[in-house]
Amino acid sequence: MRFRSLESRIVTLFLVLIVAVQVAGLLVIQRGIDNNARLSIGAELNNGAKVFRRLLDQNAQSLRFGARLLARDTAFLAAIGNNDEGDRATIESALENSGRRIKASLSMLIGEDRRIGATTNPKQSAALEQIALSMLDAAEAADGANGIAIVDHRPYQIVAMPIKAPITIGWIVMTFPIDRQLANDMREVTSLHTTVLTRDPQGRWLQAGSTFVGPSAQAVVDQLQALPAAPAGPFDMTVETAQYSARLTPIGEDNGSTASVLLARSIDEATAEYRRLERWLVGLTLGGIFVSALAIVLAAKRIAQPISALAVTAKRLEEGDYKVPIDSTREDEIGALAHAFDAMREGIAKREQEIRRLAYWDTLTNLPNRAQFVLLLNDALPEAQRREEHLYVLMMDLDRFKHVNDVMGHSFGDALLRQVAGRLQLLLANRRQSSAQVARLGGDEFAVLLPAANLDAAQMMAYEILQALETPLSLEDQMVDIGAGLGIAGYPEHAADGETLLSMAEVAMYAAKQRTEGPVVYDPAMDKSSAKSLSLLTELRNAAEGNQFRLHVQPKISLASGQVVGMEALVRWVHPERGNVFPDEFIPFAEQTGFIRILTRWVMERSAELCRELAGRGHHLKVSVNLSTRDLLDQDLPAKFADLLSRHKLGPGSFCLEITESAIMDDPVRAQQTLERLSAMGLDLSIDDFGTGYSSLAYLKRLPVNELKIDKSFVLNMEHDEGDTKIVRSTIDLGHNMGLRVVAEGIESEAVWRLLADLGCDQGQGYFMSRPIPADQLVPWLEKWQAPLAAAAVEGAVSYAK
Incomplete structure (x- = not known):
């Protein structure tokens, strides 16, 4: 089956349509899967952010509850009131025991002078002193306050609780680390990968805890670092070879540094069930395409083979074999087409000869037309070149023919053209110019081809033609006096190809009509004159646009x-280069154009x-x-x-x-x-x-x-x-x-x-x-x-x- 055959095109067309429909369906399904997966993942990430904030709130409530219990403990209040060395040990012990119960990483007491009185972690207390002091007023007004603190690039939840007896005599401050433990808790609750991050004022991201392990955790930090700014919505990232959709949620700020949590959901895991369905669909599609291809091939053969047989027949008709048998016994559309081919074969045989005559012969004068004359000229030129002979083209245009048509009518003009053609043929026959050819190029233009002739012979023939046309013609009891302008161009003096030679003969012919002095041989200066006229028209237009004309009176x-x-x-013309141009030089040309x-x-x-x-x-x-x-x-x-x-x-x-x-x-x-x-x-x-x-x-x-x-x-x-x-x-x-x-x-x-x-x-x-x-x-x-x-x-x- 050839690719450019009708059969192959039918098969290709339907296969392409089926494949296109199936592929489009798969693409739509895949796009739907991706969209649904994205929507589902986005919902999971939004819910995860809410869950994480709920965990933070629960931890804060736990810290506030533990701090409140300690703040109302009578023994603790008494120890604060005594303020001696023995009671200081009691305070520190109470702070440590209370913090251990609620898993606080730091517990400290701030006195009514707003200084740290006792602490379970002096180093961490010094780092948290500034944010803790900033929370005291809010804690006293609302019976407790909480916030986020960042110490050594690690985020902490911090709670401040006032100690009242009944007036405020101090504050208890406790902290809870936001680290990998909280991330693991989040992973267990939501199945989302959780990474706790901090970002310093210089824009560097640091990991404080993550459910990703090893290089994966560092890959998360590196991808965030490569982003120009912290993304505000969901974004995709690659961890090792797995694709994730992630959301970055800020949870607090401390002294120019920010704390955030990154929640990530595996796209592959979210779409795993859909992918299995997609694979089933792909299998069914391939099976359908295979079955459809078999049916299409069989149908295409049924349609194309009879047409191929008709194409072979048409090829033989093109080659001129009009006797080839055509099978038209089928009753369907193919049979009707075969019957039409048989009728066409008979018609072509009758019309081909007439078409050829109309294409190359003038129906009015039965002379060769322009197309045939060009063929004859192009055939004669190589022969003249081979024999190193000269060849001449004579082109003539009748004078006053338009006037004859206008006055006497077109039928009279047609009869006149037939008489002119007869005179030219008779002239060539009398001179026994067997190789000379006369043709009607169109309208009232005639041409004569003179092979194997010199310039003198061409000019002599031209004079004889003009003399023959000078004799008045008798038509319908009317005597018509008609002449012609005749131009001559030859090979190899003027041109080496037929169209150019005809064009040059035409230029000489128009020059002859203007001079009215007999036949004119082509001269290159004639074309220069035409170019000069074209240049003059352009200069006249430029003169009108450039205000070069002057009014005289x-x-x-x-x-x-x-x-x-x-x-x-x-009117006078002041040319920018030629100076004053006299009216006689441009007015007649302006009238002509x-x-x-x-x-x-x-x-x-x-x-x-x-x-x-x-x-x-x-x-x-x-x-x-x-x-x-x-x-x-x-x-x-x-x-x-x-x-x-x-x-x-x-x-x-x-x-x-x-x-x-x-x-x-x-x-x-x-x-x-x-x-x-x-x-x-x-x-x-x-x-x-x-x-x-x-x-x-x-x-x-x-x-x-x-x-x-x-x-x-x-x-x-x-x-x-x-x-x-x-x-x-x-x-x-x-x-x-x-x-x-x-x-x-x-x-x-x-x-x-x-x-x-x-x-x-x-x-x-x-x-x-x-x-x-x-x-x-x-x-x-x-x-x-x-x-x-x-x-x-x-x-x-x-x-x-x-």
Whole structure:
């Protein structure tokens, strides 16, 4: 039985479950045993502490009783009263006899002058004198007092009893040792090991008596000594090899030393009966596991063996043997599975060929698809390496195919792709390129594999392909003019593996689409350009976050009055390393990548701040802001402007939004919707660079615009070029006839100013009036500005401001 087989897994699963359940049960029982044992031991230790204190109380009562009898003995009282040498012997004899009867270790008499008058143990009396004197007042008040004293690291019970005749004439003091005898008595009563201990002020534990003997008794002291502090509750300890649960109970203190009793109960003894039961349970569990294992193995064989036979059959199906017989005579679920396998075998045989065709061939053109082309390329590369030949990949992407799909529909586009595929196949057949392969990689991308060819042959083939595609295609009585961008990459010049070679051909193809100059051979600089573009996007984002953009403005002047009526907002980039970056270097890229929206939002915010600041100084100027194609496609643009005007407390007349003709014509419907919403808000709209686009005047007249800006290319040379002058005059007349304000850009001389004014142009801007200046320099410029016409009227001369 293999470990990874179904049979072994079934056996393993059920065995693991059974063992887990049994082990969990044993663990629960063992934990219950331990908990019950702990609770029982804890109760025994608590009761033991009470019993030990009861023994101490009994000893104290015995001492007090013996001392009371002696204190009331008339002969003893008489001997104390006489106080001569003969009576002193009588007193000592009485003290000794009385102490021996009650097993006291010391009996002494303290006179009314609070000095020791007689004693049975002078050395011990001297050690106990201080604690005995401290007990006299309490003994007199309560007719006796008792306590714990520690002498030579040994604890004693001490009792003081007043002698009254009828007034107090002295005290009898007796002591009882707390030693091994008391520990043995405790052991006999409670079965608990008992150890009497003292601890000096330095924290050292000393044993005064224990039921443990020899090294065991010392082991108890050593373990206590190793503890950082005296434990307050039960704790475990090891005596030699036996485990005990112990409890330390303080019984008294004397002059910084403490006396305690340690009660210990053997855990093994407490759980002995439970362990026998546990062993029985373990035996029964092992027997149950063995019987269950036999039953599980038999059941697993019954289930797994037919499935194993089906697995062998499936393996043969995988190898392509679809004639293998399958036994489906069983009536249970295994038989149903076998019947399903037999039906699957027939279905697989029918579908395998179709699946392979779909996986590696394009269903539309019946050409190899990208996966098949990569396989062909990877097969051709080792052959080219072995023969030391060159190999080239030509990749092309059709021009204006998206437009064909949008205008004519996808079915028309599919038919177009089939015709392109036919032309490519026909071209290769006519050139008898038997080893060349053409494939459709996806969408409108095609590729050609040219093994055993040089660069000249690859380029010649590329030109022939482009020439073949230049011939218009006839579809459904429609003539379609379509071209392609084509890139070339080769082995071993550019790459040694198929995916990289395809990637490089794709880079060259996109470069070809941008240049529109025929096929392009891959150059590593193309990838560097892509990396530069990626770097530029990152730098633009950093510029926005690092406040590297600066707002510049160029004043707009009324050509009739010379009054400053507005300004155009422009953005400049102050790069921390490259210095000033011209707008031509980053604005087109920002439009391509979509970053232009962030840039437009920045210009809008700064322009609004400038408008508010100028209005506060009495200069009410309309600021013109350029909008890109992506801005016009933003359906939230009107809401953003409304929020901007609200936040800066500006009226909609403070802004004029400039839009290029090309931006409008990219998506005329959406552009008109956005412009109508902006116009409804009260914002002025201007067509920028008018005359350079391809817009329809019939369409433009429907736009809600207020202004036309004549492109500077018509204005710069109009004083020397009659053609430009005619274009400008026509544009001014057109704008006025449409009710629009006309603004001229690029005024660089007074002559052009005067010419535009004569033609009726409303406003102008250009270097003659002012170059673009930083926004914070606009107010000083306004204060210095003098219109040439006004200056001529006053001074008879012309003053030029540049």
